[in-house]
Amino acid sequence: MTAPGALALPVPASAVVIGTGLIGTSVALALRSAGARVWLADQDRDALGLAISLGAGDPLPETAPSAGRSAGPSAGPSAGPSAGPADVAVLAVPPVAVAGELRAAQSRGLARCYTDVASVKELPLAQARDLGCDLASYVPGHPLSGRERSGPAAARADLFTGRPWVICPQSANAPADVELIRCLATACGAQPVCVSAADHDQWVALVSHAPHVVAAAMAARLERAPASALALTGQGLRDVTRVAASGAGMWVQILAANAGPASAVLREVAADLSAAAEALTSLTAGDEQAAKELANLLERGSAGVGRIPGKHGGPTTGFSPVQVVIQDQPGELARLFQVAGAAGVNIEDVSIEHSPGLPVGVAELWVRPEAGATLAAALGAGGWPVSVRVAGSITS
Amino acid sequence: MTAPGALALPVPASAVVIGTGLIGTSVALALRSAGARVWLADQDRDALGLAISLGAGDPLPETAPSAGRSAGPSAGPSAGPSAGPADVAVLAVPPVAVAGELRAAQSRGLARCYTDVASVKELPLAQARDLGCDLASYVPGHPLSGRERSGPAAARADLFTGRPWVICPQSANAPADVELIRCLATACGAQPVCVSAADHDQWVALVSHAPHVVAAAMAARLERAPASALALTGQGLRDVTRVAASGAGMWVQILAANAGPASAVLREVAADLSAAAEALTSLTAGDEQAAKELANLLERGSAGVGRIPGKHGGPTTGFSPVQVVIQDQPGELARLFQVAGAAGVNIEDVSIEHSPGLPVGVAELWVRPEAGATLAAALGAGGWPVSVRVAGSITS
Incomplete structure (x- = not known):
């Protein structure tokens, strides 16, 4: 359905x-x-x-004629919805609104191919099916952006x-x-x-949705x-609690739309925590088995x-902190990074420890293990108190 | 019991x-x-x-005579356990070993005052009472160090x-x-x-022990x-899971020694997570009350x-990210920090977002809100793509 010419394009030429x-x-x-x-x-x-003023695009004419999918490949960079369908329409609305917007967009013939960006996938697909949308031209998607803030003012081209x-x-x-949707993702x-x-819904329940509720339950x-x-x-x-800082409204929607997988993970976490609490109570009575159970959980x-992959696809433990x-x-x-740069050491990650009320802190610079000694020597020569450790963990 | 002279000392003159x-x-x-x-x-x-080779001190003579607490203030910087008791003895052993070491140290008259550094306080106190230790000269303590790694090689004077x-x-x-123990803490x-x-045991259960188990239960x-x-x-x-990376052995000991308060917090977290899982299940059946309960938890x-205090004792939300x-x-x-420094902007905290497999990242520089625009302008002029946001949160 997409013209052969579009296949060669690394970037969709036009999008709604x-x-x-x-x-x-x-x-x-x-x-x-x-x-x-x-x-x-x-x-x-x-x-x-606001989005228009940020330079994100032109307003879609509300009276744009329905050009139909037959308008074909003549829609190029200089064409628009009024001249024919765009290469792709991106439905960037909440999960429960995707299917309705898809049907509306398809009935207007806005694009030759449709995708969405909702953080759950089974629900919009099922609803699109129920609404009688054209499922052939709908390729569901979900960019896992590192941050979530609402509104166009928070938008970034590099998100x-x-x-x-x-x-x-x-x-x-x-x-x-x-x-085409792969090209869209790559272009972004x-x-x-x-x-x-x-799988998507199971996986984001595990790596995003459930952790959010776990953080909230601890923070509460x-x-x-x-x-x-x-x-x-x-x-x-x-x-442990940081992600719980964000607004409740959007998260209730997300969790509700992925209720099955999210609740399954939460039940497992709750069960482990209940068992840990029980084990602790038994431990004080000298129950050796309880100690083993607790150790097993830890x-x-x-x-x-x-098992969480690190920055370069390897484990975080592949780097050493200085x-x-x-x-x-x-x-x-x-001054610190100047010395590191002059020593030819690439800093993989950096964090600064909070020192409540005091005007000093400890910067932890993560580098490849073989670079640790070089960096430590350079910083030591620069007058900084410095320490190299094998990869460890922050526990406080 | 401590000589008046010791009161004027900002630092204990001698310690075991x-x-x-x-x-x-x-x-x-x-x-x-x-x-x-x-x-x-x-x-x-x-x-x-290893500790001695690091310059941490001299070995305590095993045959040091019991000088008794009456040796008094003559024990100065040049004196030692062989010449009389030290100002203070610090028992840096696991929680369950504190009382035994206290009794042994007191029976040798090693110091005029004793403290410990265990991460729970009621258990060592109760055991010291049971063992018949001198409770008058024992002032329990607990430094909340930002990191925990075992062994003297990981030690730092600035820990x-x-x-x-x-x-x-x-x-x-x-x-x-x-x-004197206040002076010891200040000297460190x-x-x-x-x-x-x-209160200590309740509080560390809340801010340290329970979060560790919660992170482990999610990470499991x-x-x-x-x-x-x-x-x-x-x-x-x-x-959410980072703290769970550390070894299980030490944490089983810590949790066991603070079983009551830690299990109380864990039970509450488990109950909230069970309720959230139930609410999610009810939500899919259209239960409005369930949505409210979930929103309430978030x-x-x-x-x-x-409510977690930030770097300068104020809320983290007092800073803005660039x-x-x-x-x-x-x-x-x-180059980045050079430009920030030249603009006179103090960076309160910095983090770098992991970008798996790609040679770019996003640095987030936290500054006082009034400095955000200055920093953004300076970095923008330096050629970096930059964005200022009001204090938000990472949710991914």
Whole structure:
């Protein structure tokens, strides 16, 4: 259905983006940067206006004639929805709104191929089927962006850089349409990954949806805790709870749309925590088996963390931390990184330990193990107190 | 009981450290840096030898005569256990070993005042009482170090810099002894905080022990997850599970020693997660009340995170992030921080987003809100793609 010419294009030449929130506007910005012509639509006129003023695209004419999918490949960079369908329409709306927008867009013949960016995939597919949408031209997708903030003001053309972009090809999809969505993902700087909708939903429940609720359940304990208790907080609790800071509204929608897989993971976590609480109670009565059960949970946790891939696709434990005591003042980090750069050492990651109320901190620079000694020597010669460790963990 | 002269000392003039693991050796290094005379002891001769070679102190003579507490203030910087008791003995051994080591040290008259560094406080106190230790000269303590790695090789003189050091004064303690332990904490760079042993144990269960198990229970789900699922991992799951990477052995000991408070928190988290799983199941059946319950948990979580104090004692949300796209190459961060320093902007915190498999990343620089625009302008002029946001959260 997509013209052969489109296959050769590394970037869709034209796109309609329905929904100018964070993700939609970011997709639009990325496609514009890559040279595509982009039209925007949103029920919220303020959001649409802001996205347009950011340079994300032109407003989609509300009276655009339905050109139908037969308009074909004549729709090029200079063409638009008024001259024929765009190469692709991206439905950047909440999961429950995808199917309705898909049907509306298809009935207007806005594009030759349709995709979405919702963080669940089975629900929109089922609803699209129920609504009688054309499933052949709909290739579901989900860019896993590193951050989530609502609204076009938070959009960035590079939001998807280096992140996975899941595509869920359906049996009815033409290979060329799947390829077009792969090109869309690549044009946005993402890495396309083809996955079934069922697997996708299971996997994001595990790596995103359930962890969010787990963080919230831990953080909820802090709501009424004494301030003096919170003053003892180290990096450990900060990390465990950080994702729970974001707004509840969007997350209720996401969780509701992926209720089955998310609740399955949460039940397992709850069961392990109940068992751990029981084991602790038995431990005080001298139950050796309880100690083994608790140790087993902690060991499984440690093994699980070890399986999370690191920056370069390898384990995080492939890097070594070099610790440096730094003054909390302008220019201190510049001097530090200057010395590291001059020594030819590539810093893989950096974190600064919070030092409540004090004007000093500890910077932890993660480098390849073989570079640790070089960096430590260079920083030591520069006058910084420095320490190299084998890869360990922050526990506070 | 402590001589008046000792009160004026900002640093204990002499100390015995029993146990040369990470914490004991770090205390010893910090006290040496501050000018104190330090003697070291450990049942593990290798660990003791390593601590000595690191310059943490001199070996405590095993045949040191029992000088008794009456030896008094003549024990100065040039004196030692063989000439009379030290100002303080620090028992840097696991929680269950504190009471036994305390009794042994007191029977040898090693010091005029005793403290420990165990991460629970009620258990060692109860055991010291049971063993008939002198509770008047024992002032329990707990430095909340930001990292935990075992062994003297991981020790750092600055391990406690800016971190809270809990002291649990007992009714039998002389004020001068409590003051001496405050001086010890201050000499190590920490901020002494006086708390009851019961409160301490409740609080660390909340901010450290329970979060560790919660992270492990989430991370345990990853042990047998498909590698393709883990490839979708963003910063959110990394943060939630990070602390679970550390070894199980030490944590079983810590949790067992604080079983009551830790299990109480874990039961609450487990109950909330079970309820969330139930709510999700009800949600799919259209239960509006279930949506409210789930939203309530997420809102409580968000409120809880907001109560964690930030770097300068204020909320983390007091800072704004400036996002910059950076190349993954030597010198890139040096140039970035050079520009920030030249603009007179103080970077409060920095993190780099992992970009699996790609040679670019996004650095997030946290600055005071009023400095965000200045920094963004300076970096933009330097050629970096940059974005300022109001304080948000990483959710991936």
